[in-house]
Amino acid sequence: AGIKVFAPATIANLAVGYDIIGLALESPGDEVIARKSDQYKGVHITQIFNDGGKLPMDPLKNTASVAGQAVLDACNASDMGIEIEIHKKMPIGSGLGSSAASAVSGAFAVNDIMGKPFSKEELLPYAVKGEQSADKAYHADNVAPCLLGGIIFVKNDETLLHRRLPTPKGLYITLVHPDVEILTKNARDVIKTNITLDQHINQSFNLAGFIYSLFTSDFTLMRQCLQDHIIEPQRAFMIPKFREVKEAAMNQNALGCSISGAGPSIFALSENSLDAENIAFAMREVFSNSKIKATTLISKVN
Numbered sequence: 001a002g003i004k005v006f007a008p009a010t011i012a013n014l015a016v017g018y019d020i021i022g023l024a025l026e027s028p029g030d031e032v033i034a035r036k037s038d039q040y041k042g043v044h045i046t047q048i049f050n051d052g053g054k055l056p057m058d059p060l061k062n063t064a065s066v067a068g069q070a071v072l073d074a075c076n077a078s079d080m081g082i083e084i085e086i087h088k089k090m091p092i093g094s095g096l097g098s099s100a101a102s103a104v105s106g107a108f109a110v111n112d113i114m115g116k117p118f119s120k121e122e123l124l125p126y127a128v129k130g131e132q133s134a135d136k137a138y139h140a141d142n143v144a145p146c147l148l149g150g151i152i153f154v155k156n157d158e159t160l161l162h163r164r165l166p167t168p169k170g171l172y173i174t175l176v177h178p179d180v181e182i183l184t185k186n187a188r189d190v191i192k193t194n195i196t197l198d199q200h201i202n203q204s205f206n207l208a209g210f211i212y213s214l215f216t217s218d219f220t221l222m223r224q225c226l227q228d229h230i231i232e233p234q235r236a237f238m239i240p241k242f243r244e245v246k247e248a249a250m251n252q253n254a255l256g257c258s259i260s261g262a263g264p265s266i267f268a269l270s271e272n273s274l275d276a277e278n279i280a281f282a283m284r285e286v287f288s289n290s291k292i293k294a295t296t297l298i299s300k301v302n
């Protein structure tokens with residue numbers, strides 16, 4: 001026996017909120033099974049399924065055990081043994097928040113085994129600690145929606161100030177995952193640290209408009225505002241066929257289309273399931289004569 005935890009894939013940035021907005025998908029999501037163990041001290045990873053051997057088993061390096069151990073330490077139970085088995089259900093290094101999902105499931109599972117001393121909200125800093133061990137930068141735009149669900153904005157500092165934004169009825173997400181790997185660190189290194197006043201004004205307007213559109217289900221406004229003037233133009237070159245995919249999605253009535261997190265996955269939002277299906281088809285078409293394999297998925301917000 002043990003406890004089983006589900007941790008959904010997430011889309012960070014959502015075009016207008018670099019490092020501060022993310023959304024949780026209904027599926028896919030990792031599954032983690034955790035149980036007490038007399039054989040270990042601290043949190044150990046016993047098995048990882050379906051990761052192609054890419055993820056570290058070393059408890060100091062795996063985001064699940066780092067986050068889980070942080071919870072255990074906070075319970076003053078550092079020496080207690082807990083073993084974790086990870087079933088990866090999403091591609092790694094794909095821009096779907098895989099390391100965040102592991103971190104969240106590790107923190108959540110240990111808290112559960114300890115009798116839930118912390119609320120979900122209180123687990124956020126521990127999960128962020130796990131995530132941080134993967135890419136060093138401090139941001140919770142994957143971890144927060146993975147843990148709390150929905151569309152979340154969250155500050156990228158220790159305050160982790162956050163709120164959930166409303167999800168308009170009918171909102172669908174289509175994702176295409178071109179089968180190349182992008183290291184988040186590399187995708188962050190290409191971003192210039194300065195922006196122009198014009199970029200700031202345009203991006204602020206779009207963020208304001210996007211948030212208004214979530215509260216009011218104003219899909220016309222969302223389509224006008226879901227555009228990234230800062231990050232996407234700098235990262236697009238890293239993603240195979242980005243421009244063609246975006247054009248194909250926008251031609252199928254997408255509300256917006258941009259890079260999912262650090263990429264290479266590309267997401268599009270739409271206002272109903274038919275549009276979402278048409279977008280998925282059009283995205284696959286772009287890769288139909290390409291050497292790069294691409295898979296699509298459709299989800300609602302979790």
Ligand code: HSE
Binds near residue numbers: 020141142188
């Ligand atoms: N906001 C982050 C980025 C998400 O775009 O680099 C990826 O971890």
